[in-house]
Structures are given as C-alpha cells and as structure tokens.
Amino acid sequence: MELVYSKHAGMRLDEPENFKAFKLVLEGFELGERPAIADLDYDNNDHVWIPPSQVLQFAKSDAWRSQFHKMIEGAEKYGWIHPDTQAIKAHIQWQSASNLPELNQVPEQSLVVVRQEHGYTVITLNRPEKLNALTRPMLQALKDAVLAATQDHACRAILITGNGRGFCTGQDLNERRDLEQAVDLGESLIQFYNPIITAIDQANKPVVCAVNGVAAGAGVGLALACDIVLAADDARFIQSFSKIGLAPDAGISWHLPRLIGSARTKALTILAEPISAVQAQEWGMIWATLPSEKLHSEAEALVKQLSQRPTLSFAAIKQAHRSTAINTLQQQLDLEATLQQKVGWSEDYKRGVQAFFDGTTAQFTGQ
Template identity: 55%
Template sequence: MEPTVLVDRRDGWRVLTLNRPDRLNAFTEEMHRALAAALAEIEADAGCRAVLLTGAGRGFCAGQDLNDRATSGQAPDLGATLDGLYNPLIRRLRALPKPVVCAVNGVAAGAGANIALACDIVLAARSAKFIQSFARIGLVPDSGGTHALPRLVGAARARGLALLAEPLPADKAADWGLIWKAVDDADLMAEAAALTAHLATQPTHGLALIKQALDASSGNSLDQQLDLERDLQRGAGQTADYAEGVRAFIEKRPAKFTGQA
C-alpha cells in the first residue's frame, strides 16, 4: 500500500507530498499521523534546513475526507478532531524552526486551504483555487482559517470567502495578498524547489527568529513588539551566521551559513 505522505530527502531540505491523489489528498487520520511523523523527524534533524509541502496528482488537498467521518448515525465530535489532529498540525507548521514552502498544485479546499496558509511562503499554480468550503456543509472555517484570513486579506474579503465559499483563483489570491505568488503550472514545482533549496542555504536560526517575531506581532502592542525585536536581535547577533554574514559582506563574497544557533 502506498504511503499517504511521501518524503523525498534532498541536500539540506525535504519534500513532503500528500499522497492520496484519488481523493484529492483529503485527510484521514492515517495521513495526519504520517505527516506528523515526517515533521517530527524534520524538527529533530539539524541537517534539514527547509521544507517543501505539496500534493500528488491534480490537487493539493481537499481538506477532510468526509468518508472518514462515516458513523452509525451518531454525530461526530469535530472539536475532538481539531484538538487531536488539525490544531497540532497548524501549530507545528507555524512553530517549525525552519522555513516551510507550500506548492499548491491544484485545488486547496477547506482545511487543505488553511494548511497551505499555515506555511511560510505559498506558491500556487495559476490553475489552482483556494476554497473556504466549510459553509457549504454548515461548518466554521478551522485549521486557523478564521485567524489567517482577516489578517491576510482584510475583514471584508475574509467574510466573503468564508460565508460564500466561492473558489478564489490563484492569481487573485496573489493579488489579494493571500499567497506569495502565482506561477505558470508547468513552472510550479521547479520554482518551488529552487526557492526551498535557496532557503536551505540561508541562516536557518535567524529565519526561525523572523518567524517567531512575525507570529507574535498580531497580538503585541508596538512597545511589546519592539521589546521582542530587541531580545531576538540580541540572540541573533551572537550567532556564527551573523558573524559570517558580516565577513562575507565586507569581503564581497557569498556567505556560507551553517544554520546553527
């Protein structure tokens, strides 16, 4: 039986591919477990300095596999599902101390859309669409959707996307600031791979501190954020990568970062 998440080890980075193409890579508990295990291994591997997440086949992820929700007439506890599966995944992606690139190769719907938005840099094929499909079945956007949407696209667009559940094409998603950029379908994986490979050569600890600062900013006052920047910068200034970056700048050569704290 094919694994539900494929792990491709590259030089300093990894590609994680959601691998249920016959179901548009919709999530099951098995896929959650496989992805959690892959991310845990990446967390523990100092040699892995960046991650690329994508989907097999013609779609990125259709969200939850509703066939996995079949019950004998008893309503499922969806809150328990979020607590046990989706929320830990979103928290892990946001807190991972290395950059995560997402290549959205087709439809990203429901939780699939919001898992993509939990990554650091999102590229999408021009044919891709983002759909907050929850309202179609009487549910609330989850997996961080109600947090990410208004911050990325503003209150009015967030409400429209959530309440109407209309597909948002990749080009418009980029124009609205929902994602980093839309690229031609044929170029998606090559561009995403080149970007991830580049990030794997950068000062990984410094990038982790940038993630930490940006994530904290929405809940901080200006004074709190200035204090956080001071504290993070103090630590960043003590790293070997900072010293190397300065030397390389003075010597007018490319820096050779190790990514270590």
C-alpha cells in the first residue's frame, strides 16, 4: 500500500489491496526533500508518522476498513504505531529511482565499521537508516570483519553491536522484492550467514553482543551466536520468519532451544511475536539488560576487561561448552582432562596462581 503525495496532483492511494506493506511516496520531489503535509510528522530522514485518517479518506467499503484496521493491529506489535497519536510509521520513498542509492552501490567499508583497540575489536553494523537490515555487501563486510577479528592474535575479545535505533532486523527484503527472480535462499545462508555464525562460535576468544533496539530474524541469530549477550532495556527480539513463510536460520533453531527450551522456542518461532529484553533475560535467552543510554559504554568496558583476562581459559570454556551437544558424560570428562592439561601448562595459569598467593591482581597475557 502506497500513500502517494504528488507535487502537482496532491494525495492518492496506490496498491490499496496490499495490506502487507505501507509507505509514503513523494512524487516529483528531490531525494531528501520533505514537503510540509498536513498532519504528517517526519520522524527522521526516511520515516514519517501518518494518521490513519489520511488513508481512510480513500476507503471504499467497510470490508476494506476492517482489513486496514487489522493491518494497524499487526503493526502495533512491532512498534510501528505511535503510542500517543496512533499514527502509523511509514517508510519514505522518493519518486525517481535514479535519485536513490542502489543497495549494492553503498561502499562496503561504511556498512560495517571496525574499530581496533588495544586487545579487542569493536564491530558495528552501520546501516542505521534501515535498522541495520542485511544486504549482500553488508554480509560480505560483516563476514570479513568477523573472520579477521577471530584470526587476529592481538585481538583477545570482540564486541558486535549496531549503530542507531536497532541492532539488526535480519535480511533486507528489498533484495528479494522481485519475486519473479528465483533466489536460492539456502545458498545465501551457506555463502554468507553460516560462515559468520560458525566463526563466532568457534572463535578462541569471547564474543560479546550489545543489542540496541530491535533484533529480528537473522539479527536474533547473530546475537545468540555470541558468548555473552547484553541488551538495552527497550530492546526487543522477534522471530519473524513465519510472518513471510520462512523457517528459522542463522543458528536460531540450534541456539534458542538450548537457551529457553523447546516449548518456548516453538511458540516464539511459530507465533512470531516480539519478546522484550527483560523477558529474554528472565527466560535465560540473554545475559543482562542495561539502560539504553549505558549499553554501549558498559558493553565496551566488559570487552576491555575480557581482553585483559586469560584468553586460553576462555577458549577452553567455549570448546567444552560446544562439545556437550554431542558428548556422553565420559567423553566430556575426558575432554575436560585434555583441556585442563593444556591450560595447566600455560603462562597465564602460572601468573594466576602466583598472583593468588601474592595477594595481587594477575597480569594475563593470553599465553
């Protein structure tokens, strides 16, 4: 459904029977130009709040009005309805496609920002105007950043977060808009998503995720793959796959039942209803919630602290935890002995024990 505001012909409603999408189209305006329209309230560069009355003026039947109100009820679950004015939040699209940057033309280095600090790396998803929805170039940049950080011996801890109001809303469906062009979704997972999740899981160092705002679809999978997940107190997690006829991916079907159990996992993924960060913490889905204004500073402080602790110990902890999915008790006991033997010969173990007897703080080197 498109509410179109023409520079020369005023307002009209296009695609009135499409209740699955809603946007404002500015026809005849330059990219970024925001004309004054009665009752419309611009939220940021490419979103606007539209009162339902602007749409209902084009209603032609009671059945249509009923469908429209059902669309509003569905949008309310995802925070797209203003709590005070009941206005609908909509995407802005300018008329000329030539004025809009193509997804694949956005510079890769801007889509994922990598900041290397002493001992740790911060990886930030950087497409805030789209709530960090993932495109092919962005996935490639994220994959490269994660693999580089996991393989960098100078990096002893990793922080993954998002820029703007959302952490990550999963795959950008604008890349899949042309339904006539078949896309092998399985191949997309194998090429991009799976290597990222695997690299995080098998990294021999702790990976922390700071979830700001909404995490949806594969964005949830990216977060849950990390070792420690912190979330802003206003963050939400949404298993949105069934809303568009898909199944969970990005490791969600593996991680989530192990965190919150099968019953809750199936309900969340089938119903596709959002869960708050507070509820996620209570269920054991994430480690902690923090005030949104403190999330990034607290998360980076944690990663900095982890980068100064015994890295080999963390690697052993992660390996032991991974193996519980397939090992018997005896096999796990044998693995524990092997891992303990390895870390027992490390320099950090010697430093830790010496500091214990000296009553000082150990200065670990990761060796």
